[in-house]
Amino acid sequence: MGIYNVAAYITGYKDRAAVDLCLQGIYRQTHPIKSVYLLDNSPEALSVSRDRISTYWHQPENVGIGEGLKRAIAQALSEDCDFLWTFDQDSIPRPDCLETLLKTYQQLVSQRRPIGIVAPTPIDCLTGEIVMGAVFKRDRFLGCEPSVAGDFYECDAPITSGSLLYLAAARAVGSPRVDLFIDGIDLEYGMRLRQHGYFNIIASAAILDHHFGNPLQIKLFGIENTVLQYSALRHFYICRNHTYLETRYARGLFRLTGSLRRIKYALYEIVKICLYNRENWQNKVRSCLLGTYLGFRGKLGKM
Numbered sequence: 001m002g003i004y005n006v007a008a009y010i011t012g013y014k015d016r017a018a019v020d021l022c023l024q025g026i027y028r029q030t031h032p033i034k035s036v037y038l039l040d041n042s043p044e045a046l047s048v049s050r051d052r053i054s055t056y057w058h059q060p061e062n063v064g065i066g067e068g069l070k071r072a073i074a075q076a077l078s079e080d081c082d083f084l085w086t087f088d089q090d091s092i093p094r095p096d097c098l099e100t101l102l103k104t105y106q107q108l109v110s111q112r113r114p115i116g117i118v119a120p121t122p123i124d125c126l127t128g129e130i131v132m133g134a135v136f137k138r139d140r141f142l143g144c145e146p147s148v149a150g151d152f153y154e155c156d157a158p159i160t161s162g163s164l165l166y167l168a169a170a171r172a173v174g175s176p177r178v179d180l181f182i183d184g185i186d187l188e189y190g191m192r193l194r195q196h197g198y199f200n201i202i203a204s205a206a207i208l209d210h211h212f213g214n215p216l217q218i219k220l221f222g223i224e225n226t227v228l229q230y231s232a233l234r235h236f237y238i239c240r241n242h243t244y245l246e247t248r249y250a251r252g253l254f255r256l257t258g259s260l261r262r263i264k265y266a267l268y269e270i271v272k273i274c275l276y277n278r279e280n281w282q283n284k285v286r287s288c289l290l291g292t293y294l295g296f297r298g299k300l301g302k303m
Contacts, residue, residue: 004082004102006164007035007054009072010089011065016046018089018211025092025209026085027052031099033085037075039068063178064302065160066185070175077167084170088161090211093120100206101164104152108201116169116198117190119158120206131212133158133202134187139250139258141187141242144202152203157190162208169198179300183234184241191249229277236287236303239266243295259296266292 008026012019019038026033035054040046041062050056055075057068069086076084085098101118108115122131132143133155144155163186173196176189190200212228230238243262250258266288273284294303 003032005034005080006031006083006085006098006102007037007072007076007079007081008033008085008087009037009039009069009076010087011039011041011068012046012048012089013041013062014043014046015089016048019046019048021092022087022089023048023052025094025097026087028095029093029098030096031102033098034081035076035079037072039063039071041068062302064181066176066178066180066182069160069185069189070178073165073167073170073175077171081167084165084167086160086163086165088210091122091161092209093162094207094209097162097206097208098164101203104201104203104206105164105166108152108199114169114198115166115201116173116193116196117158117166117200118152118164118206119155119200119202120162120208121202121204122159122162122208122210122212124212125209126211131159131210133200134190136191136246136249139254140246140261146202146204151205152201155190155200155202156194157187158200158202159210160186161210162206166198169193169196172196173198177300179302180241181237181300181302183237184245187242187245191245230284232280232283232287235269235273235284236291239269239288239291240295240300241291243292244298244300247296248298262292262295 010022036052037055038053040058043060045058072084097120105115105118124131134141134157135144136156146153173192176185193200246258247255269288270285273281
């Protein structure tokens, strides 16, 4: 396998220990990393060691995930890198993760398939479950499960963390959307790559350990479910951005069914908040309602 120039990028926010663990996972890769970038969105700068961080941005006003990815892509392109490996701070790649991703990329390129993203298999550290990439079906995003056993499979949009972005594809389609701010950026960008003819791939053997919120297992209306303990801010952006994206990707009658699904989702989240996540519950309820309303109207940006 050839040596590719790979830059790694982390979005950090308030948690030094998580950023340190993510950095350690990056440094111990069996394939060399050319550069490491860190965007620190914390009000107070994280006191992480910067000896091996090539580029550090401190943004105390929190510029969001989309802006961070935009900067990292531009920086990696200026350094003539082949790939940008993107991370949330809550993820730790296993030592052979990058090597496996690059081998998968090389295998697919030899078959003349244009690749946008090669992503690992994220495993939730608390539940042991696989965090699936997404496919868009009719009026909504669904978790993508491999249809057959194999070394890799396609999806529309892998999660941001652990995704290995081919920078030639990024140059062709542009940067992720800044106005989505902190949620759904991976969905929009993955779909845009697909619409431009690129394939997004999940490599089964590349493993990423990922902390996916604070899950609480519940049974509501006879259905087993998982409640993630989100803040009011996160509820707002999830409801707004997913409503915006799903109602824009849906076509014909599916726009109506998609709109009804988003209303149902907001109401279901409100019920779960009132029953199981009551801290600051009034703001969380307002966030679900306001986010859904603004998503229908297409009002984006940081709020």
